[in-house]
Amino acid sequence: MNTPADSFEREWIVSLIQTKMMPPRVPAGCVQRPELLRRLDERRPQHVTLVIAPAGFGKTTLLAAWSEAQARKKRPVAWLSLDGEDDDPQQLGAYLVAALSRASKDIAWQAQQLLDNDAHTPVRTIISVLLNGIAAYGRGVFLVLDDVDRLSARPVLAIVSRLLRYAPDNLHVLLGARGEPALSLSALRSPDKLSRLNADDLRFSLDDAQAFFDRSGNTPLNRNSVELLNTATEGWVAGLQLASLGLNRVDDVAALASHFAGSRFGIDRYLSDTVFTHLPPHILTFLLHTSILERFTASLCDEVTDGEGDSGENLEWLERHNVFIRPLDDTQSWYRYHALLSDALRRRLVRRTPHQVPLLHRRASLWFARARLWPEAVRHALAAGDLEQAAQWAENCAMEMLQRGDPFMLPGWIRKLPPDVIAGRLRLRLAKAWALAMSLDTSRASKEIGAIADEFERLTRDDRSAAGDVARAEINAIRAVIAAVSDDSEHALELGIAVKASTATAEPWVRYYGQSAEIFGLMYRGQFSYISRVWRARVDQVGISLKPNSAGILRDAVYGIAALIHGELSDAKRVMEVALRYSEEKLGEWSAATAAVAGCLASIYYECNELSEARKLVEGRMTIALETSPLAALMRFMVTASRLLWRDGKKGPALAVLEDGRQVAIARRWLRLKLACDAETVRQLLADGSVVEARQIADQLSASVPMMCEGRRGSAMETWTSYCLLEARVLLAENAAEQAVDFLTRSRDDLVALGWRYAEAVVSLLLALAHERNGAPDKAFSALENALRIGSAMGLINSFVDEGPAMRALLERFRRTQPEASTGQATYIGTLLSAFDEVDNAPPSLSSYADARLAPGTLSARELEILGYVARGLSNKEIGRSLKLAPETVKWHMKNVFEKLNVNSRFEAVQSAFGVQPGTD
Secondary structure: OOOOOOOOOOOOOEOOOHHHHOOOOOOOOOOOOHHHHHHHOOOOOOOEEEEEOOOOOOHHHHHHHHHHHHHHOOOOEEEEEOOHHHOOHHHHHHHHHHHHHHHOHHHHHHHHHHHHHOOOOOHHHHHHHHHHHHHHHOOOEEEEEEOHHHOOOHHHHHHHHHHHHOOOOOEEEEEEEOOOOOOOOHHHOOOOOEEEEOHHHHOOOHHHHHHHHHHHOOOOOOHHHHHHHHHHHOOOHHHHHHHHHHOOOOOHHHHHHHHHHHOOOOHHHHHHHHHHHHOOHHHHHHHHHHOOOOOEEHHHHHHHOOOOOOHHHHHHHHHHOOOOEEEOOOOOOEEEEOHHHHHHHHHHHHHHOOOHHHHHHHHHHHHHHHOOEHHHHHHHHHHHOOHHHHHHHHHHHHHHHHHOOOOOHHHHHHOOOOHHHHHOOHHHHHHHHHHHHHOOOHHHHHHHHHHHHHHHHHHOOOOOOHHHHHHHHHHHHHHHHHHHHOOOHHHHHHHHHHHHHOOOOOOHHHHHHHHHHHHHHHHOOOOHHHHHHHHHOHHHHHOOOOOOOHHHHHHHHHHHHHHHHOOOHHHHHHHHHHHHHHHHHHOOOOOHHHHHHHHHHHHHHHHOOOHHHHHHHHOOOHHHHHHHOOHHHHHHHHHHHHHHHHHOOOHHHHHHHHHHHHHHHHHHOOHHHHHHHHHHHHHHHHHOOOHHHHHHHHHHHHOOHHHHHOOOOOOHHHHHHHHHHHHHHHHHHOOOHHHHHHHHHHHHHHHHHHOOHHHHHHHHHHHHHHHHHOOOHHHHHHHHHHHHHHHHHHOOOHHHHOOOHHHHHHHHHHHHHOOOOOHHHHHHHHHHHHHHHHHHHOOOOOOOOOOOOOOOOOOOHHHHHHHHHHHOOOOHHHHHHHHOOOHHHHHHHHHHHHHHHOOOOHHHHHHHHOOOOOOOO
């Protein structure tokens, strides 16, 4: 646990409370319960134990004693005490990783690396990496989640349910709860998966009760007296403890037993009559004032009580007299009250001195702020009514999260504040807009930043102060990110230039995002030489952060894509390789930034025929790419992954990957991604002779794409190029070569004007085949020679090979009829033909998705039937037509399949269902 600091000037962070990850210390003289410990120690693969009973039955003590016994055996035990503050998925994920890291650093180091360095990684992926780390650890791993019934938010429950459902065989989970948790435990109903200890199991036997009173050190009781009290309390541990506190002489036993029998749950009255009245006045005051705290240390209590008495001595007195207090660590620095006592004390405090409650919370909030424990500082400030103070601390936390690039925890953090407080603070509102933009929620981000900008300009139209200029620069940077994510390259360029032109001293990461938007816009203006100068001067402009920074990696990746588009393949490869090494080393192998860079680099490796390297980069990263990668990176990832599968003879899965990309494109309104997936789908369908299906896709697009993209500048040009390639391929398959030539010629002219040499080479290849089919061999050779000239300079291979036998035949005829070809060109053609030979001589794939079947009972018959169609590469609409189902019904079935198989994409569902093990995701 952090200790209070003398200044608020330290780095603002959201700290984890260490004592939440420590099992409470078992009190000296605690009654041993070997039979219950033995039952907790029964372990089977993926086994979950639920200890459930109302407050005061000793659940936490039992679990703590069991954890202590495992620790003595050198077994890794992770503990996490849950509370209402954990109803945030990112925060819970961070606590789970930290708790397991405390048990053993070997278990969670990869997940911890992701959390520390790449906050763009979704918590779902963090949990997947964590589970993989547990499985790789090999030995048994134990996790205790106490008070799990205090979780209620659906995203948080989904995380815990996922953890339980997909736990590896060596993970054993124990849950403590006062009531039935809201978790989905349906998959764990069998005795082999779920065992329960309830209130009846936890009740003290007569022997247990006798041992308790013998060890309590209070008035000794004979067997009959113990039996009388144990019967009256029905073996309720807290009841026996209450009885021991109120027991001054043996004659009180009958009266106490009668009281418990008559008012089983009159805790407040009983505490007042038999406990509080016997406490020294200064101890009772101390209890009342510190009851507002969930956990506390002596210095915190000194702050809250304003130095009235020695808090350390008071805590020792309470522990010595066994007054419902429990130390939380071995050094006895941190304590908490039993829930029964703290609840009763808080009610008494509010009844008797309500005016003191805000003051006590205010003192607590200041102490937690000095300790940099911001969630508790904010919570107590809100309880004190200090809304502005809470907002100020939340604001500083928001800045730290933004610098880490954390788009997921930040919204939940801001939601802790009342809406009217947020409305009056520009910094918090900007932070919220940043978070929405970074998490690809462009619709809400646009609405948020639009309202901020309008209000800001109205209130500060004549304000040219430094703070006002910084705010304007940041507003432009947020809008630039939104424009880039929305694939509006022209607007992104305009806003990126505005960020660069600002003289305000904005944070470096703000300028990184602005610079990425500028490069994005410039690449679609055909200004690569200027991009190169901008990128190479980046150190002079914004410096290099010594910390890992996803914004900086993104900027470099955008430059790499620009280099690739403009034909500088070797430069793009070099930049991407450096970015990948840095990202893997600093952010982690499975981080969001690494997935984005990996997708871009894989497309380069694939093009250069370095297929094994390309496979390594896409393997296991499908889910994180689909969830977090920006459009350009995801487009290259999906097309490359699909082509690799196609090369391996897995035609259905190859099409399933493209359908996964198409679904994301539709959800995010990324037309460029959709057209890239459509164009590759058509290429593969035609290669397999499916002309009718390819024409259906082309017809659906022809109604909207030309109107939306033809003649437009910016990134729409790449969308238009994909459409032209798609339409031309279908026309060639339909023997309409002349029309295909027209499409391709117009597209190539546009590409030449922009200097997009890579796309020019690809279009020239198809144009050569179109001229050949149209009976114009000279024009075919001219187009091919142009493609060879560009391809030789860039090192292109698979753009040629993927055009299939017709391209091979054209290359061979070109080599025979062009004796004057240079040595370099001849060598290049030889390299290309050798690559064709590799494809022709490759052994057929041994994988057969269509014939394999899952074990009975995993999926329903209808789900298996639909998944069979998915394995053949059909879309939801096509499956619906085949089975006479609405597309939404198909989508609903696929959602169930994803959940049952613990996958996140159609491709992974096919892998999991039909015998191929999915990757790390």
